[in-house]
Amino acid sequence: MKRQIPLIIVLTLGIFFFIQFFVPSQVSTNIYQITLQWTIVISAFAIVLAVGSLFNHHMLKIKRRKPHWWNSIVTLAALVVMALLGILGRWRGLEKLGDLYHTLFLYVQAPMDSAMFAILAFYMASAAYRAFRARSQEAALLLISGFIVMLGVIPFGSMIWSRIPDIAEWILMVPNMAAKRGILFGVGLGMTATSLKIILGIERSWLGGGGK
Amino acid sequence: MRLKITGLLVLCWAAALAASPTSPPASQVPLTAAAIAPPSDIKAADTPNDAGHAITVSWQASPDEVSKMVEGYEVLRSETPEGGFIKVGYVPYGFTSYDDQDVPDNGKDYFYQIKAVGRESQALSLVSASARSAEQWFNTMRINALVSCILFTIIVIIFISRAKSGQSLFIRRIAGLAAVEEAVGRATEMGRPILYVPGLSSISDVATIAALNILGQVAKKTAEYDTPLLVPNRDPVVFTVAQEIVKEAYNEIGRPDAYNHDSVFYLTDSQMGFASGVDGIMAREKPATNFFLGMFWAESLILAETGAETGAIQIAGTDAVHQLPFFITACDYTLIGEELYAASAYLSREPMLLGTLKGQDWSKAVIVMLLIVGLAVSLINPGIRNIILQMLRVG
Numbered sequence: 001m002k003r004q005i006p007l008i009i010v011l012t013l014g015i016f017f018f019i020q021f022f023v024p025s026q027v028s029t030n031i032y033q034i035t036l037q038w039t040i041v042i043s044a045f046a047i048v049l050a051v052g053s054l055f056n057h058h059m060l061k062i063k064r065r066k067p068h069w070w071n072s073i074v075t076l077a078a079l080v081v082m083a084l085l086g087i088l089g090r091w092r093g094l095e096k097l098g099d100l101y102h103t104l105f106l107y108v109q110a111p112m113d114s115a116m117f118a119i120l121a122f123y124m125a126s127a128a129y130r131a132f133r134a135r136s137q138e139a140a141l142l143l144i145s146g147f148i149v150m151l152g153v154i155p156f157g158s159m160i161w162s163r164i165p166d167i168a169e170w171i172l173m174v175p176n177m178a179a180k181r182g183i184l185f186g187v188g189l190g191m192t193a194t195s196l197k198i199i200l201g202i203e204r205s206w207l208g209g210g211g212k
Numbered sequence: 213m214r215l216k217i218t219g220l221l222v223l224c225w226a227a228a229l230a231a232s233p234t235s236p237p238a239s240q241v242p243l244t245a246a247a248i249a250p251p252s253d254i255k256a257a258d259t260p261n262d263a264g265h266a267i268t269v270s271w272q273a274s275p276d277e278v279s280k281m282v283e284g285y286e287v288l289r290s291e292t293p294e295g296g297f298i299k300v301g302y303v304p305y306g307f308t309s310y311d312d313q314d315v316p317d318n319g320k321d322y323f324y325q326i327k328a329v330g331r332e333s334q335a336l337s338l339v340s341a342s343a344r345s346a347e348q349w350f351n352t353m354r355i356n357a358l359v360s361c362i363l364f365t366i367i368v369i370i371f372i373s374r375a376k377s378g379q380s381l382f383i384r385r386i387a388g389l390a391a392v393e394e395a396v397g398r399a400t401e402m403g404r405p406i407l408y409v410p411g412l413s414s415i416s417d418v419a420t421i422a423a424l425n426i427l428g429q430v431a432k433k434t435a436e437y438d439t440p441l442l443v444p445n446r447d448p449v450v451f452t453v454a455q456e457i458v459k460e461a462y463n464e465i466g467r468p469d470a471y472n473h474d475s476v477f478y479l480t481d482s483q484m485g486f487a488s489g490v491d492g493i494m495a496r497e498k499p500a501t502n503f504f505l506g507m508f509w510a511e512s513l514i515l516a517e518t519g520a521e522t523g524a525i526q527i528a529g530t531d532a533v534h535q536l537p538f539f540i541t542a543c544d545y546t547l548i549g550e551e552l553y554a555a556s557a558y559l560s561r562e563p564m565l566l567g568t569l570k571g572q573d574w575s576k577a578v579i580v581m582l583l584i585v586g587l588a589v590s591l592i593n594p595g596i597r598n599i600i601l602q603m604l605r606v607g
Contacts, residue, residue, distance in 0.1 A: 194422055205427075
């Protein structure tokens with residue numbers, strides 16, 4: 001019964017939302033919107049569990065004095081401080097705490113996010129070096145086509161030869177696009193097949209226990 | 213002297229003309245006096261395949277659009293043809309239709325007028341015939357999708373019944389999935405953990421569900437070999453589902469004691485914060501094997517490059533076309549697009565799942581055949597190309 005009920009719910013709702021896709025009426029649209037709101041409510045409950053997990057994970061690290069355990073103290077302190085400032089800052093008379101919350105967000109978290117994103121540029125350089133070693137025929141082909149595309153999108157490319165941007169455009173729009181569309185066909189079918197497997201109860205790994 | 217008198221007369225006449233009550237102010241210049249021609253042939257009809265409260269208005273452009281005297285068109289709506297028109301929308305020149313999405317009542321008559329707006333003048337069209345909005349119960353633009361879904365389901369059911377009857381189904385070797393066993397074994401031998409990232413998307417993403425299906429299979433293997441497993445999560449719902457999946461996998465293998473409740477944990481909701489956290493785990497714990505399966509965005513290369521630097525075997529898989537090159541470059545094995553969805557069937561070898569996979573392959577073959585036929589027909593008769601494209605369009 002523990003497994004039957006979720007399967008029945010998935011089958012019923014799966015078929016309902018399949019039909020809903022083809023029914024544009026107001027009733028159908030309203031039900032869809034309500035369901036979207038439900039997912040937000042469920043997420044809110046899940047956040048409580050997630051924060052609990054985060055807290056336990058780092059408390060265990062501190063208790064067991066695992067390597068770099070002091071980082072966990074910083075994490076937990078940040079979690080508590082930000083939560084308190086966020087909640088208390090909304091109260092009348094405690095607006096200063098709300099301002100501090102925004103200051104910490106704008107001048108600590110946002111720059112850290114940006115710094116992490118900026119590191120991507122360096123990783124791209126190292127990945128490009130790895131990709132552009134012409135060890136096989138395919139890698140050599142990738143190297144040549146990548147080089148032409150790079151030249152095609154900078155002014156220097158057209159200064160070398162006026163047709164280079166056209167060739168770069170052709171590479172992007174013909175062989176590259178064909179490969180992309182091929183992958184997308186497969187992805188579309190894969191998504192449909194996975195949805196079908198879940199709706200019909202063929203795939204039950206998501207329930208835990210792999211279908212037993 | 214004669215010149216002075218003539219000048220005075222001209223001045224008086226000009227002053228009298230300016231003060232004349234028959235000369236209306238600029239704001240009262242009738243629209244019909246405008247230099248531009250109005251739009252014509254105004255048609256209003258219910259917008260098809262919607263929930264109602266929408267009427268589509270179309271018209272013939274003003275002939276003065278060619279000479280660039282028209283800047284755009286104002287769409288006016290009224291409940292009576294005699295007057296009371298209010299502006300409900302505006303489209304720039306070049307457009308000859310407008311979807312009025314704010315029709316107050318379904319089943320009530322509405323009338324439309326189109327005002328051509330120029331830099332110096334405006335011109336009002338005639339009033340359209342009455343139109344009513346109505347809600348529809350079936351989207352006719354999705355008939356093709358319905359037919360495709362039914363055909364696909366039939367193909368899948370045929371192959372599932374074949375698989376159930378004991379017929380062996382050949383599935384080609386997928387290197388990335390064949391390497392899963394080896395990767396788990398390597399981690400066991402090295403006494404290091406396995407890192408499994410089920411993407412950064414929510415549970416509503418099919419790629420996440422596919423990643424969670426594979427997690428079940430990987431967790432069974434880690435339970436069998438008693439290898440530590442680390443599953444950091446970004447989405448709270450995905451975290452709770454992943455925890456259940458891993459727990460049940462350990463139960464199924466008969467090693468519930470080996471399950472560590474802390475192995476599946478929540479990191480953060482922040483995209484780059486998550487990438488930073490996983491990078492930290494890779495640098496500190498030095499996992500022998502990294503799995504990056506599911507939906508990834510800009511953080512894909514940050515994760516994969518850090519993993520490559522730590523010397524881990526890396527198996528990645530995503531249907532995000534733009535992240536695939538990064539994974540191919542930095543990982544040892546990459547599941548490209550549909551291979552991610554095939555993984556669960558491939559690893560479990562369950563006949564029912566294999567049947568679905570086979571059905572998926574045959575459906576792909578049907579699509580390829582249709583593409584070839586469509587291409588050939590288009591080459592013979594280019595006019596048919598548009599008909600085929602129209603048939604494939606989903607509204």
